[in-house]
């Protein structure tokens with residue numbers, strides 16, 4: 001059975017580091033492959049969880065085992081002008097562990113090794129906030145599949161192209177916390193569709209609630225009488241920048257890409273739904289789709 005990269009399904013370390021890169025002109029793929037192989041060894045040695053994710057262009061040059069329906073991130077815009085802009089890159093390195101120093105060291109060695117061949121487009125340093133909270137104070141992750149089901153939701157099954165791999169969405173959402181905290185407690189609960197106190201799901205989901213957009217069911221979205229479909233595994237964590245910008249680094253995995261796109265289209269009302277109230281207080285500054293190949297594909301591609 002093809003094995004997924006362990007960093008996806010294992011418990012999150014306290015600290016995360018995300019580095020997005022793309023090739024520069026004249027880049028030598030051999031140098032990049034060698035640096036990725038060394039990064040794997042280095043992370044193993046230092047006990048840092050590593051997930052290597054490729055955009056469509058770089059994946060196509062590394063393996064013939066291409067998953068079906070792998071598209072670049074198109075960007076999303078609501079009819080009233082809210083926008084999730086596209087910032088697709090070729091490579092995302094995600095490291096997480098309880099040791100911020102080791103995370104820094106591993107990604108630093110890698111970016112130094114590919115200097116002149118890849119340029120860092122952006123990076124984000126994130127951390128777990130309390131009991132897995134978003135900076136609004138709401139628990140993020142309650143509706144995730146239970147750990148025993150996460151593999152089947154996030155990883156392509158044997159027998160299909162890309163087996164053992166996982167589609168990913170990565171976005172840095174920027175929060176307007178002042179606006180969020182100006183809402184009444186009821187409006188805050190309704191915005192997500194769960195309570196702040198203990199993440200209890202509200203029986204009545206207003207059309208603007210986040211769950212009314214992302215809790216996909218066999219019938220209507222968020223109709224709790226029907227079973228869930230196309231679940232995703234979320235590994236999001238908050239970040240804060242020196243200029244006061246704060247928000248959520250959203251990272252989600254799925255065995256197909258379409259359910260990631262379907263949720264983004266719902267959030268921005270592109271499917272005819274009213275836009276998700278989440279977008280009243282938060283906007284992604286970046287957004288991209290990647291594919292995290294299996295261990296076997298990495299082993300043969302990065303020699």
Ligand code: HEM
Pocket residue numbers: 134138139140141142143144169173192194199210211214215216228232248250252260263264267278282
């Ligand atoms: C600022 C960005 C976001 C924030 C703060 C946020 C926050 C939340 C919160 C508080 C919940 C309810 C508790 C839980 O189940 O975790 C939730 C549920 C969920 N969110 Fe988000 N979210 C964000 C963006 C997104 C995006 C972009 C997607 C998908 C592309 C998404 C997919 C989901 C899913 C699938 C659920 C669980 C639904 C279920 O129970 O089946 N979220 N989110």
